Amino acid sequence: MAKPAKTKAPAYEQRLILFLDFLAFKEVVAETERDATALERLVAALDEVGQTVEPGLSKSERVTQFSDSLVLSYKVEETSAVFWMIDAIARTVVLLADRGYLLRGAVTVGKLLHDKRHIVGPAMVKAYELESRTACFPRVIVDREVLRMARTYRQPQHSGPQEERYVRSFLDEDKDGWLFIDYLSWDKVVEAMGCEHDAYPDYLGRMARLIRKGLKHADPRVARKYLWLRKRFLKAMKPYRDLPANKVNDPDFCAAIDALPRMRKRARKARKRVKAFDAKAAA
Numbered sequence: 641m642a643k644p645a646k647t648k649a650p651a652y653e654q655r656l657i658l659f660l661d662f663l664a665f666k667e668v669v670a671e672t673e674r675d676a677t678a679l680e681r682l683v684a685a686l687d688e689v690g691q692t693v694e695p696g697l698s699k700s701e702r703v704t705q706f707s708d709s710l711v712l713s714y715k716v717e718e719t720s721a722v723f724w725m726i727d728a729i730a731r732t733v734v735l736l737a738d739r740g741y742l743l744r745g746a747v748t749v750g751k752l753l754h755d756k757r758h759i760v761g762p763a764m765v766k767a768y769e770l771e772s773r774t775a776c777f778p779r780v781i782v783d784r785e786v787l788r789m790a791r792t793y794r795q796p797q798h799s800g801p802q803e804e805r806y807v808r809s810f811l812d813e814d815k816d817g818w819l820f821i822d823y824l825s826w827d828k829v830v831e832a833m834g835c836e837h838d839a840y841p842d843y844l845g846r847m848a849r850l851i852r853k854g855l856k857h858a859d860p861r862v863a864r865k866y867l868w869l870r871k872r873f874l875k876a877m878k879p880y881r882d883l884p885a886n887k888v889n890d891p892d893f894c895a896a897i898d899a900l901p902r903m904r905k906r907a908r909k910a911r912k913r914v915k916a917f918d919a920k921a922a923a
C-alpha cells in the first residue's frame with residue numbers, strides 16, 4: 641500500500657496583521673431589510689474593504705473576509721510592507737467614511753499562520769483584542785512595534801527615520817497615547833492620501849451629518865463614540881475658522897468649513913446621557 645505523501649508542517653511566520661470591522665454593523669444590516677438600496681450600498685462597501693490592497697503589490701499578502709470583518713497580513717520583511725499596508729487602510733477608511741460607514745480596527749505584528757483556510761496565532765489574538773478592547777472608538781489604532789518594523793524593512797533609498805515619517809504621515813496620536821489613522825485632518829486626507837482639496841469641505845460636511853445622527857443615538861455607549869469623533873472633527877476645522885482676512889488664500893474654502901455645524905447642543909445632551917450612564921454603572 642502506498643504511503644501518503646508528506647505535507648509541509650504548518651509554521652508561524654512573523655507578519656504584520658490588520659483586524660478591521662464595521663462600527664454598528666447590526667444596525668447597518670437592519671437598515672438593509674427596510675431599504676433595498678441600503679443593501680446595495682453595504683455590499684459595495686464590503687467589496688471596497690475586501691480590495692484594501694492593490695492586487696499584486698505584495699507577494700506575501702493574505703486577505704480573509706467574513707461578514708463585517710477583515711484580516712489582512714503581510715510578511716514583515718517585505719520592503720515597505722508597513723507603509724503600503726497603512727496607506728491602503730487609510731484610503732479605505734476615508735472612502736467608507738465618505739459613504740457613511742465607520743471602521744474600527746488594529747494593526748500589530750507577531751507570529752501568525754495565515755493561508756487560504758486558516759488564521760491562527762498570537763498576532764491574531766493580539767489584533768482582535770486591540771480592536772475589541774482598546775480601539776473602542778471609530779478608529780484604527782497602530783501598535784508602535786509596527787513603526788519599528790517600518791524602520792527596519794524600508795526602501796533602500798530611505799533611512800529608518802525617513803520611512804517612519806512616511807508612515808506617520810497618515811497617523812495622529814490620541815489622548816490615550818495610541819497612534820491611529822487620522823481620517824479627518826486636511827494634511828492626512830488631502831496631503832497624505834491624495835484626496836481632492838476642493839472636495840474636502842464637502843467630505844467634512846458628510847462627516848458632520850454622520851456625527852449629528854450618532855450623537856442622538858439612544859445608547860449612551862454609542863453616543864460616546866460619536867463624541868470622540870466630534871472632537872476630531874472640531875480639531876480638523878480649527879485651522880480654517882476665523883482666520884484673519886490677510887491670511888486667507890482660499891476664502892471660499894475656509895468659509896465652507898467655517899459654516900459647518902459645531903453641534904454644541906447635541907453634544908451637551910449626549911455628554912449628559914453618557915455621564916448618567918457611567919454614574920449608574922459605577923453605583
